[in-house]
Structures are given as structure tokens and as C-alpha cells.
Amino acid sequence: MTTDMANERVALENTEELAKKAAATVLRLEAFLPYRLYLLANLSALALSRVYNDQYGIGIPEWRVLVTLGQFGVMTGKAIGAHTHMHKTKVSRAVAELEKRGLLARRTNREDMRESLLSLTPEGRATYEELAPRALDFARRLAEAIDPTDRAAFERALDQLTKRAGALADEAAAARKRQ
Amino acid sequence: MTTDMANERVALENTEELAKKAAATVLRLEAFLPYRLYLLANLSALALSRVYNDQYGIGIPEWRVLVTLGQFGVMTGKAIGAHTHMHKTKVSRAVAELEKRGLLARRTNREDMRESLLSLTPEGRATYEELAPRALDFARRLAEAIDPTDRAAFERALDQLTKRAGALADEAAAARKRQ
DNA sequence: ACACATTAGTTGCACGTGTAACTAAGGTCA
DNA sequence: TGACCTTAGTTACACGTGCAACTAATGTGT
Numbered sequence: 001m002t003t004d005m006a007n008e009r010v011a012l013e014n015t016e017e018l019a020k021k022a023a024a025t026v027l028r029l030e031a032f033l034p035y036r037l038y039l040l041a042n043l044s045a046l047a048l049s050r051v052y053n054d055q056y057g058i059g060i061p062e063w064r065v066l067v068t069l070g071q072f073g074v075m076t077g078k079a080i081g082a083h084t085h086m087h088k089t090k091v092s093r094a095v096a097e098l099e100k101r102g103l104l105a106r107r108t109n110r111e112d113m114r115e116s117l118l119s120l121t122p123e124g125r126a127t128y129e130e131l132a133p134r135a136l137d138f139a140r141r142l143a144e145a146i147d148p149t150d151r152a153a154f155e156r157a158l159d160q161l162t163k164r165a166g167a168l169a170d171e172a173a174a175a176r177k178r179q
Numbered sequence: 180m181t182t183d184m185a186n187e188r189v190a191l192e193n194t195e196e197l198a199k200k201a202a203a204t205v206l207r208l209e210a211f212l213p214y215r216l217y218l219l220a221n222l223s224a225l226a227l228s229r230v231y232n233d234q235y236g237i238g239i240p241e242w243r244v245l246v247t248l249g250q251f252g253v254m255t256g257k258a259i260g261a262h263t264h265m266h267k268t269k270v271s272r273a274v275a276e277l278e279k280r281g282l283l284a285r286r287t288n289r290e291d292m293r294e295s296l297l298s299l300t301p302e303g304r305a306t307y308e309e310l311a312p313r314a315l316d317f318a319r320r321l322a323e324a325i326d327p328t329d330r331a332a333f334e335r336a337l338d339q340l341t342k343r344a345g346a347l348a349d350e351a352a353a354a355r356k357r358q
Numbered sequence: 359a360c361a362c363a364t365t366a367g368t369t370g371c372a373c374g375t376g377t378a379a380c381t382a383a384g385g386t387c388a
Numbered sequence: 389t390g391a392c393c394t395t396a397g398t399t400a401c402a403c404g405t406g407c408a409a410c411t412a413a414t415g416t417g418t
Contacts, residue, residue: 026250026311027246027249027250027311027315029246029262029263032246032314033223033318034220034223034317035243037216037337038220038223038224040220040337040341040344041216041217041220042264043341044212044216044217044340045217046344047344047347047348047351049351050351054354061375064208067206067211068208070206071205071206071207071208076396076397077397078395078396083209084208085218085221088396088398089375089376089397089398090374091397092396092397093374096398112383112384112395112396113382114383114384114396114397115383115395115396135206136211138213138347139212139213141347142343143212143340145339145340145342145343146340147332147336150333150336151336153326153329153332153336154329154336157326157330157332157333157336158215158216160325161219161321161324161325162215163324164320164321165219165222165225165226165321166222168223168226168320168321169223172226172228172229176233240404240405256366257366257367266405266407267368268369268406268407269405271366271369272404272405274367291365291366291414292366292412292413292414293365293412293413294366294367295366360417360418361417362416362417363416363417364413364414365413365414366411366412366413366414367410368409368410368412369408369409370407370408370409370410371407371408371409372406372407372408373407374404375402375403375405376401376404377400377403378399379398379399379401380397380398380400381397381398381399382395382396382397383395383396383397384393384394384395385392385393385394386392386394387390387392388389388390388391
């Protein structure tokens with residue numbers, strides 16, 4: 001009896017130990033938040049690409065520039081980069097591509113000859129006004145998947161997570177720089 | 180007077196018209212769900228990469244293979260691809276890289292000589308057990324940004340969105356195939 | 359048993375992208 | 389005004405990745 005009880009106690013301790021260790025170390029990819037975020041973002045981008053890629057052959061960077069200029073009218077490449085979180089080389093190439101297709105025009109700023117003032121051509125504007133509603137429609141159909149009573153919480157969570165992820169990324173960048 | 184009133188009426192109609200059109204067509208990138216999801220996922224991945232990339236020089240695909248094998252023990256490349264949503268070429272290259280580094284071993288399956296049974300070497304297992312807790316810790320710190328009262332709703336929303344995005348992506352793929 | 363289709367996994371190729379180096383212009387301080 | 393630094397934007401290079409084609413093994417139908 002005593003040995004049984006002792007065994008039982010050991011078994012209990014072991015399972016507790018294991019459960020604790022499992023909670024701390026077993027990483028299930030499908031439950032891992034960064035992976036889930038990545039997966040959702042990718043599926044969403046893939047589905048959305050049907051709107052601008054299939055019939056227009058426009059890529060993500062070009063799409064973002066188009067949308068940003070559609071929203072703001074005239075901007076420098078720098079400003080587009082800041083607003084879209086795109087690297088300046090990405091912006092540069094997207095702008096060149098859109099210009100080549102006649103959707104975007106640039107004129108050098110007389111006050112600062114380093115920068116170009118970018119804007120949509122009439123064709124670019126027409127493309128934008130054709131695509132934007134369809135993109136918004138897509139976003140609406142996607143967001144509809146969320147239970148209405150969960151939407152506000154989701155919005156808050158998304159904002160908070162983005163803020164935190166930005167802070168953690170900066171932290172990581174600083175750590176990289178230090179060493 | 181009549182002309183003034185007429186003008187005013189026109190102006191009103193115009194603003195209403197514009198407001199309606201704006202609600203339907205003005206696309207603000209920073210409020211556009213797919214873009215927000217992409218941004219969050221990217222910031223999160225960037226910050227997380229500090230865990231496995233900085234000291235270990237491991238990339239995302241290798242990281243996923245490592246985690247998956249850490250979780251399941253022995254798997255084929257095909258199964259890893261299914262579980263991580265990675266293309267088979269990506270899996271193939273990640274496996275080759277991990278093998279080169281001595282973190283992964285493969286042995287051909289006698290029952291089906293096309294496939295390799297992949298598993299972690301002791302070194303691979305050690306790396307995994309070193310990295311997994313740190314990754315989990317990172318995920319915890321990230322998730323902490325969400326207000327506790329919002330967490331359940333966020334979880335539901337994330338699952339629903341992923342399901343819907345998958346469906347929309349399949350729909351897009353089917354449409355592409357049709358034409 | 360043989361031809362044909364399917365599947366696991368690898369490799370060649372083209373392309374997008376991040377990093378670093380560069381050009382050209384503007385700002386600063388003496 | 390001239391030396392120096394910073395900034396907007398472009399280009400060269402290396403690298404990761406998706407697609408298509410391929411190899412080798414298995415399954416299927418007659």
C-alpha cells in the first residue's frame with residue numbers, strides 16, 4: 001500500500017511536471033500567434049490579389065502606390081514609403097512600373113530638385129476608381145466573417161497587437177544594432 | 180432667391196452624393212483590413228526573427244520545419260508541407276539546409292521509397308528545446324498587448340477570418356483556373 | 359505483365375526584394 | 389563661398405522563392 005501510494009504520488013508529480021513543462025515548451029505551430037497572423041495575412045493577400053492582379057497584372061507594391069496616390073493626390077516617393085511602410089527601393093520600382101504603364105506621372109519639385117511629385121494620370125485615376133470599390137467590397141466580405149459582437153474587440157486587439165509588434169520589432173532592431 | 184435655393188439644393192445633393200460615393204470608394208490603406216493584417220504579421224515576424232535568426236541564423240522555413248518535427252517527431256516532407264502550409268520546394272530546401280547543419284536526419288521509408296522519414300538529430304532536438312520556450316515567451320509578450328476582456332473575441336475573429344480568407348482564396352484560385 | 363497515371367521530392371529558371379553603394383541635390387557651419 | 393553632412397531616389401548584387409519541368413518510385417487498369 002505504501003509503495004502504491006508512493007508510486008501514485010510520483011506519478012502525479014510526474015504528470016504535473018510534464019504538464020507544466022508541456023505548457024512551457026511544447027510549441028504547436030497552428031496555435032502559435034505569429035504563425036496564425038502570417039497565415040491569415042497571406043490568405044487574405046492571395047484572395048485580394050484576384051482584384052488587382054488577375055485583370056490588371058498589378059503587383060502589391062504597385063497596388064499600394066496606386067491606392068495611396070488615389071487617396072492623397074500628389075506625394076513624393078518618400079511620403080509614399082512612409083505611408084505604406086515600404087522600402088524606398090520598392091517604392092522606386094513600383095513608381096517606375098506604374099509610370100511605364102501610363103498610370104502615374106512625375107514632375108520634379110522646383111523647390112527641391114531631389115524629389116519628384118507623383119500623381120495619377122487620368123488613366124491611373126480611372127484604374128483606381130475601378131479597383132478601389134472592388135477592394136473595399138472584398139474587405140467587407142472578409143470582415144463579415146467576424147461575429148458582429150466580436151468586431152469592436154477585434155479592432156482594438158488588432159491595433160494593440162500592431163503597436164506591440166512594432167515596439168518588439170524596434171527592440172529587436174536595437175538589439176541587433178548594439179552587437 | 181429661387182436660384183439661391185436651387186443652388187443650395189444642388190450643393191446638398193452634391194455633398195450627399197459625394198459622401199455616399201466616398202463611403203463606397205475612398206480606400207484608406209491604413210484602415211484597409213488586408214493591409215493591416217499584412218502589416219501586423221510582418222512586424223510580428225520581424226520581431227520574432229530575433230529569437231531564431233540572430234543567434235542561430237535560421238530562416239523562417241527552417242524554423243517551421245524544426246518546430247514541426249519538434250512537435251511530431253517523425254514526418255515526411257509532404258506532411259510537413261501540409262502542416263506548415265509551405266510549398267514542397269520550400270520544405271525540400273529547408274530540410275536540406277537543416278540536414279547540412281546536422282540538425283535533421285532522414286532515412287528512406289522502406290514501405291515507400293519515394294519518401295524520406297525526417298526527424299531531428301540530438302543537436303536538432305537541443306536547438307528546438309532551446310528555441311521553443313523563447314518563441315513561446317515572445318508570443319506571450321505579444322498577446323499580452325490585447326486587453327484580457329478582448330482575448331476570446333479576438334481568438335474567435337482570428338479563426339473566422341482565416342477560414343473566410345481561405346475560402347475566398349480558393350474561390351479566387353478556382354476563378355483563375357476557369358479562364 | 360505492361361502501359362499509363364499519379365505522387366514524393368529535387369532542380370533549373372525567372373523574378374521580386376532587401377542591402378549596400380551610388381548619384382544628385384540641399385542643408386549647415388565656418 | 390567652400391568643405392562636409394544629410395537626404396531623395398536609383399542601381400548593382402545576392403538571395404529566397406514560386407513555377408514548371410524533371411526523376412524515381414508507386415498505384416491502376418486491362
